[in-house]
Amino acid sequence: MVSKSQIKLITSLEQKKHRTKMGLFVVEGKKGIEEVLGSNFELHSLFTTQDIFNAPQDKTHLISEAELKKISRLKTAQIGLAVFEIPVQTEIKLDGLVIALDGVRDPGNLGTIIRLCDWFGVQTLLCSLDTVDCYNSKVVQASMGSITRVKIDYVDLPLFLKENNSHLKAGTFLEGENLFVSEIPKDSILILGNEAKGISEGIEKLVEKKINIPQFSNVKNTESLNVATATAILLSEFRRKENY
Amino acid sequence: MVSKSQIKLITSLEQKKHRTKMGLFVVEGKKGIEEVLGSNFELHSLFTTQDIFNAPQDKTHLISEAELKKISRLKTAQIGLAVFEIPVQTEIKLDGLVIALDGVRDPGNLGTIIRLCDWFGVQTLLCSLDTVDCYNSKVVQASMGSITRVKIDYVDLPLFLKENNSHLKAGTFLEGENLFVSEIPKDSILILGNEAKGISEGIEKLVEKKINIPQFSNVKNTESLNVATATAILLSEFRRKENY
Secondary structure, three states: OOOHHHHHHHHHOOOHHHHHHHOEEEEEOHHHHHHHHOOOOOEEEEEEOOOOOOOOHHHEEEOOHHHHHHHOOOOOOOOEEEEEEOOOOOOOOOOOOEEEEEOOOOHHHHHHHHHHHHHOOOOEEEEEOOOOOOOOHHHHHHHOOHHHOOEEEEEOHHHHHHHOOOOEEEEEEEEEEEOOOOOOOOOEEEEEEEOOOEOOHHHHOOOOEEEEOOOOOOOOOOOOOOHHHHHHHHHHHHHHHHHO | OOOHHHHHHHHHOOOHHHHHHHOEEEEEOHHHHHHHHOOOOOEEEEEEOOOOOOOOHHHEEEOOHHHHHHHOOOOOOOOEEEEEEOOOOOOOOOOOOEEEEEOOOOHHHHHHHHHHHHHOOOOEEEEEOOOOOOOOHHHHHHHOOHHHOOEEEEEOHHHHHHHOOOOEEEEEEEEEEEOOOOOOOOOEEEEEEEOOOEOOHHHHOOOOEEEEOOOOOOOOOOOOOOHHHHHHHHHHHHHHHHHO
């Protein structure tokens, strides 16, 4: 059974201010829940129509399809919904390549970028304070479990970059150096900008190396690449140079 | 003004069977409409609240916000909606690198892949018959105008690959050769598979070279990369090898 207060809690977690206040976030669907259960994230409560999860019994609530539908945000509710504790933010450690996002707003893009960091072994993902919250349910969904394996830190990005002196700050700009011939040191922060506006002026001033993904079409057009596909290309090229 | 028959036509174009029957598709929003107007696609009719487009007057219909809202599929209707003619499918020419999609179903993924083909100068995009229709409005939207610059052909993919002998057929598989050390000839067809199931069995038999994008994370996980980000990495690496 789901109590009224539980419904109220779960619904409130749709909003960032409540997630932050309560230190909790929601994961939906069998695969997503299993991924997070298998990580070191702490389970708060699990609501499921089938007792198939490897979770403590005292935190597991068997519920009906109708009850699940009531608390789910998905069009088609899937087996279960779990509430997990947001990990306490620990000291930021920069080791090797770091990705920094300057105002990425689309949940799907952030989820894809988290998944890419996981794939390419990037330990730390820095997000500016105006980047979409990584515990937004759409981000969690799109990250496919990678959110448990990548350390994500929200920081005052201009201040952070100004104070850091261990890493080279690199960013993508149309007038930048060709990515494929550019040398990017092992300890770098690669900065990616907002979907519409790119890297903000304040951050641009702090960039020490501008790089560009060359375009190969006959007809030049003004469109840039999507921020998630740009991240994919940058990470792949960085690891290639490092390893092959 | 929008007549009842015009509303009926526009609404019917939400369905693939009607788009195919009428040979027409819909583009919404200022930027998208301008991109397609500037291409060699033929305008059928334009409905707009502001007379700001460079389009023939006899095909331009000035309408009210309320009328636009009635015909728009967007949550927030934007300035105009245009109907264009679907180009007549001409002979398929394979010159240089070709991308082939085997059952890609997500409109956002197909749109992103069209945009990537445009960026990386891929002239021909082959789609299996069960790949989502490229004139679906979500695909058109996500392709950001690139749909006018990339030739997209829907074919019986297994038959087409079987009969082609000019190109090497390459595909992405977990057990494939490392992309970064693999040699891919100039005349290749790179095959990408369905979001959930990957490349189908029938197509796998026809693949002459299996390649893999290596994973660099410490914890191996079973998730693969999203099909659009995989395409980005493959195209970028192909062009790098060719040019640098």
